Amino acid sequence: PQWQYESENQTSVGYFHRARASQLLDLLDGRFPHAKEAPALHASLIGAYEQYGDDDGVIRSGRKFLAAYPQSFEHYSVALTMASSFARQRRVADEQAVYDSLLKELAGNASLKLQYEQVFDRYVTRLVELKRTNDALALYRHEIDRDPQDQALYEKLAAFLDQRGLGAQVEQVYKEAAAKFPDSGWQQKLARWYLRLRRNQDFAELTRQVVQIFNGTGLEKYFREIVAPASLDAALTRQVNLYAHQRFPDNLTFVKN
Numbered sequence: 001p002q003w004q005y006e007s008e009n010q011t012s013v014g015y016f017h018r019a020r021a022s023q024l025l026d027l028l029d030g031r032f033p034h035a036k037e038a039p040a041l042h043a044s045l046i047g048a049y050e051q052y053g054d055d056d057g058v059i060r061s062g063r064k065f066l067a068a069y070p071q072s073f074e075h076y077s078v079a080l081t082m083a084s085s086f087a088r089q090r091r092v093a094d095e096q097a098v099y100d101s102l103l104k105e106l107a108g109n110a111s112l113k114l115q116y117e118q119v120f121d122r123y124v125t126r127l128v129e130l131k132r133t134n135d136a137l138a139l140y141r142h143e144i145d146r147d148p149q150d151q152a153l154y155e156k157l158a159a160f161l162d163q164r165g166l167g168a169q170v171e172q173v174y175k176e177a178a179a180k181f182p183d184s185g186w187q188q189k190l191a192r193w194y195l196r197l198r199r200n201q202d203f204a205e206l207t208r209q210v211v212q213i214f215n216g217t218g219l220e221k222y223f224r225e226i227v228a229p230a231s232l233d234a235a236l237t238r239q240v241n242l243y244a245h246q247r248f249p250d251n252l253t254f255v256k257n
Helices: 002-031 038-051 054-070 074-086 092-106 110-129 133-146 150-165 167-180 188-196 199-212 216-230 234-247 252-256
Strands: none
Touching: 002 038, 038 054, 038 074, 038 199, 054 074, 074 092, 074 110, 092 110, 110 133, 110 150, 150 167, 150 188, 150 216, 167 188, 188 199, 188 216, 199 216, 199 234, 216 252, 234 252
């Protein structure tokens, strides 16, 4: 009994500390409703609830916090803390609602790009853990539709598909990005992908298209960084260099190649 009492007594310390902290914050809010320190103090209390495994406390206080301080610096971390509590309680719909709300808020804001990527990556990871790959793919497409100029989303989607052996869809993403961002290196990414899979004829056809797009300097760089290190067989090396030589017959790099 003595050991049990000491164990429970030690556990109770955290509970009483949290209860007293909550009372003090209620007192602060009542006397100084506009205190600039309030958001940080409330966020610290929510962090204490999480530390002690009080998910109900996190959710209850988190909702009050987001309603009271929607523009605060801490609202982002509080929302993610709530999402973790929802996850532990297996309240998947509520957890997803937090991620959806944060992505909507953060999307398109360059100054919040890092936070956006953190939320997005965490959302995808959770969907994968829940074995909801199709929902993850739908999320990628939804976010690309929301911000079609975000090239990082195309890169993440291509990597996600590649990890799951969905080659046809990887190729489609690369081609879509190459058409949308012609000067951003997507042709090179697609070329490297073809070479990694030893799809030599697809690589040759892509190079033929690249020859028609790039200027002489850009094409020299493409051959120096993509073609030369690839160790292609002699016939394919000649074929792709012939494409370049036919467009730039006086370029000595392609003449020598």
